[in-house]
Amino acid sequence: MKITVKLIGPFIQVFGFSEKDLDVPEGTTADDLIGLVSVDRARPKIVTRNGRAVVPGEALADGDRVVISPIYSGG
Amino acid sequence: MNGWTGYILRVNLTAKTFKKEPFSDEFARKWIGGRGFAVKILYDELAPGIDPLGPDNKFIVALGPIAGIPAPNTGKAVVAGKSPSTGGYGDGNLGTRVAEQLRKAGYDALIVEGRAAGPTMLVIDDDKVEFLPADAVWGKGTYETNDWIYAQYGKGVGVLNIGQAGENLVRYAVVRSLEGRAGGRTGMGAVMGSKLLKAVVVKGTKTIPQADPAGMKKVGYDDLREVHQIDKKAGWSIQSTNGVLAWCNEVAALPVRNFRKTHHPDAWKCDGERLNNARIATYGCPNCTMRCGITIHDEEGRESELDYENVGLLGPNLEIFDLPAIGSLNYLCDDYGIDTMSGGCVLSFYADAIDRGAVPGDYKFGDAAASKLLLGAIARREGEIGNILAEGSMRAAHKFGHGSIDYAMQVKGLEVAAYNCKFIPGMALAFGVSPIGAHHKESWVITFELKQSVRESYGPEKAQKVIDLQRIRGGLFEYIVSCRFPWIEVGWSLENYPKYFKLVSGLDWTLDDFWTISDRIYSMIKLFWLREYPQADRRMDYPPAVWFDPTNVDTEGPIAGKHLEYDKYDGLLQHYYDLRGYDRRGIPTKATLERLGVAEEGRAAEKFGKLS
Numbered sequence: 001m002k003i004t005v006k007l008i009g010p011f012i013q014v015f016g017f018s019e020k021d022l023d024v025p026e027g028t029t030a031d032d033l034i035g036l037v038s039v040d041r042a043r044p045k046i047v048t049r050n051g052r053a054v055v056p057g058e059a060l061a062d063g064d065r066v067v068i069s070p071i072y073s074g075g
Numbered sequence: 076m077n078g079w080t081g082y083i084l085r086v087n088l089t090a091k092t093f094k095k096e097p098f099s100d101e102f103a104r105k106w107i108g109g110r111g112f113a114v115k116i117l118y119d120e121l122a123p124g125i126d127p128l129g130p131d132n133k134f135i136v137a138l139g140p141i142a143g144i145p146a147p148n149t150g151k152a153v154v155a156g157k158s159p160s161t162g163g164y165g166d167g168n169l170g171t172r173v174a175e176q177l178r179k180a181g182y183d184a185l186i187v188e189g190r191a192a193g194p195t196m197l198v199i200d201d202d203k204v205e206f207l208p209a210d211a212v213w214g215k216g217t218y219e220t221n222d223w224i225y226a227q228y229g230k231g232v233g234v235l236n237i238g239q240a241g242e243n244l245v246r247y248a249v250v251r252s253l254e255g256r257a258g259g260r261t262g263m264g265a266v267m268g269s270k271l272l273k274a275v276v277v278k279g280t281k282t283i284p285q286a287d288p289a290g291m292k293k294v295g296y297d298d299l300r301e302v303h304q305i306d307k308k309a310g311w312s313i314q315s316t317n318g319v320l321a322w323c324n325e326v327a328a329l330p331v332r333n334f335r336k337t338h339h340p341d342a343w344k345c346d347g348e349r350l351n352n353a354r355i356a357t358y359g360c361p362n363c364t365m366r367c368g369i370t371i372h373d374e375e376g377r378e379s380e381l382d383y384e385n386v387g388l389l390g391p392n393l394e395i396f397d398l399p400a401i402g403s404l405n406y407l408c409d410d411y412g413i414d415t416m417s418g419g420c421v422l423s424f425y426a427d428a429i430d431r432g433a434v435p436g437d438y439k440f441g442d443a444a445a446s447k448l449l450l451g452a453i454a455r456r457e458g459e460i461g462n463i464l465a466e467g468s469m470r471a472a473h474k475f476g477h478g479s480i481d482y483a484m485q486v487k488g489l490e491v492a493a494y495n496c497k498f499i500p501g502m503a504l505a506f507g508v509s510p511i512g513a514h515h516k517e518s519w520v521i522t523f524e525l526k527q528s529v530r531e532s533y534g535p536e537k538a539q540k541v542i543d544l545q546r547i548r549g550g551l552f553e554y555i556v557s558c559r560f561p562w563i564e565v566g567w568s569l570e571n572y573p574k575y576f577k578l579v580s581g582l583d584w585t586l587d588d589f590w591t592i593s594d595r596i597y598s599m600i601k602l603f604w605l606r607e608y609p610q611a612d613r614r615m616d617y618p619p620a621v622w623f624d625p626t627n628v629d630t631e632g633p634i635a636g637k638h639l640e641y642d643k644y645d646g647l648l649q650h651y652y653d654l655r656g657y658d659r660r661g662i663p664t665k666a667t668l669e670r671l672g673v674a675e676e677g678r679a680a681e682k683f684g685k686l687s
Contacts, residue, residue, distance in 0.1 A: 006325070009318035010310025012348060044566075046526050051326050051633025053525040065325075070309070071522055072319040073563040 001062035078580025089189030108139030113155035139556030143175030146295035148558035150361025159262035169258025170360025173233030179279025209273035216410035238412030241268035247417035255380035286581030314347025333423035373402030387493030388419025411454035420490035501537035538650035550593025609684030
């Protein structure tokens with residue numbers, strides 16, 4: 001299935017891309033996806049799927065847009 | 076008195092007099108400084124009902140026990156007075172050398188009273204105070220005024236100044252400092268203007284009293300280095316605050332078209348990545364470890380310093396996505412001394428009101444050229460529209476009528492910051508109960524709402540989180556007077572602040588002690604409002620009606636079909652009041668005031684409004 005991944009803020013510099021489409025196997029979860037794009041698991045982050053925060057272990061679906069962002073706190 | 080200079084400088088512009096007034100240990104420990112000093116002084120000294128733009132109002136600059144001392148991000152000052160935009164207590168903070176210079180001159184606060192006979196620059200040089208003419212820069216912008224001051228005193232002095240907006244009493248005029256800093260969006264620039272006070276210049280040479288100066292110096296410099304390293308590793312300042320724009324766009328929280336839309340396909344054109352790419356320089360406040368002021372060339376080739384709030388509200392909110400054009404609007408606001416947030420909201424409200432037939436006009440969303448002209452008309456109060464819009468969106472809506480107050484994006488008269496709460500109940504509450512009107516500096520709860528709670532929830536966990544953040548952001552950082560960014564953006568531990576406080580004052584306090592101070596100050600601000608608006612009720616703490624409007628819902632995206640609901644919001648508000656110990660109007664009960672050590676101030680307020 002096709003998933004779009006978008007990184008936000010300094011993650012773009014750290015992980016080398018801003019937005020890309022990935023072909024992933026059925027059943028891939030948001031956690032799996034974070035591993036696939038090499039984002040440091042230990043780093044605090046907020047992950048949204050189609051604009052809503054993901055639940056750990058939540059499976060993705062074809063056409064999903066996953067956004068991985070550092071924790072912003074409103075300045 | 077270690078930690079404080081022990082003195083306040085009181086200046087009267089009418090009589091051209093000044094007085095160095097000592098304050099007690101008890102006053103210092105009860106109110107700490109910054110916002111704490113400001114609200115206590117204004118509560119004690121202002122008669123309720125005075126005109127905020129008249130000579131009876133007072134302009135206060137207040138510092139805290141760590142302000143100006145080398146340590147992470149301590150180059151900040153609080154400016155305060157009765158707000159021309161809300162009629163309640165108003166304040167704001169800004170990065171400025173005044174933080175260090177006023178303390179070195181021997182004062183923890185400055186109170187400016189009366190009204191000068193002509194345009195005046197107040198110059199404070201240790202124990203000397205001069206009232207100098209400022210006719211040469213009256214009518215000039217803040218950049219030219221700043222240069223005029225630097226040419227006379229050098230760049231090392233502390234400066235506060237205003238532009239044409241402050242002079243012409245635009246109700247959301249700010250105070251400006253350095254080349255890119257602004258504060259006091261509750262109209263503190265207009266309070267200065269009403270006193271014909273064009274600028275304050277401060278030089279100091281004294282030593283700030285500290286309990287352990289050697290210890291503070293070592294810890295302060297070590298921590299300056301460490302926070303800088305943390306930021307470098309985290310990369311926060313690559314995009315600075317504007318990093319959040321792309322995220323807001325993804326989660327349907329971006330203000331677009333006067334907040335009617337929550338996201339836009341062109342938002343990427345002005346996001347943090349684009350801002351970083353366009354960067355020509357980076358600026359920060361004194362003692363900054365993680366400079367956030369990214370400048371770009373605007374359409375006219377000038378250097379304009381941008382952050383998220385001004386990009387969000389002068390950009391997507393006006394359906395302008397071109398960074399140089401947004402830079403031009405931002406530059407004009409900064410030069411005129413107009414608050415960029417309120418300025419953006421006022422323009423978007425005007426375009427929306429025309430769209431909906433509430434008022435005739437040609438101004439349209441997306442028109443950067445017309446926006447530039449309008450900002451000039453506002454700053455100079457030119458023509459009928461310039462004059463109406465200079466009053467802010469709430470008063471403009473009352474003038475336009477036709478229900479336009481529903482989409483004037485303000486709370487209590489202060490325009491909302493750049494977070495679209497069409498379906499973010501906790502952040503809507505944070506705007507609603509902010510003690511100075513809809514400001515994001517008090518409590519920013521969106522990440523918590525999306526990550527650790529459920530967006531749909533109106534539960535007490537959100538009200539508690541709003542209070543927790545108010546205690547830190549609107550409390551601690553506003554009275555100890557320091558920038559919150561090291562804590563909030565790169566995780567610098569809050570426990571560092573009692574540590575700094577102990578090194579300067581010798582007092583061994585815990586964070587819980589500080590939260591009591593925060594709650595005391597919030598209660599005092601509430602009492603200030605009670606005296607001004609004794610008949611007001613909980614509806615004063617409601618956010619703009621358009622967020623509750625079922626006809627205004629998104630038709631696609633993450634919150635399609637969703638909007639805030641009145642009964643649920645009211646329940647959330649009640650959770651907040653219950654947790655705070657406030658009554659059903661949102662006023663602290665007598666028991667709460669007693670617990671916080673302000674029963675006497677409560678009794679004084681009872682002459683004007685009832686307490687329960």
